[in-house]
Amino acid sequence: MGSFSIWHWLIVLLIVVMVFGTKKLKNVGTDLGSAVKGFKDGMKDGTTSADAAAAPQQVTNTARNDANTVDVDAKSKS
Secondary structure (H helix, E strand, C coil): CCCCCHHHHHHHHHHHHHHHCHHHHHHHHHHHHHHHHHHHHHHHHHHHHHHHHCCCCCCCCCCCCCCCCCCCCCCCCC
């Protein structure tokens, strides 16, 4: 009861071709291929702008004399 045999898949393919027709299936394949290509191009373009945006910003250390300021780099309580 595992997977289907080759004959099962051929019958399913024949029914799909009969229902949709070869022209419609060709158009679906073309549309799917162009969508995948567009996705790959978008991911390729997205990495260059995402890398520039994800670059860490330089944070300057400005000392504040506020009593509520907490030093997060402190190793021990003073």
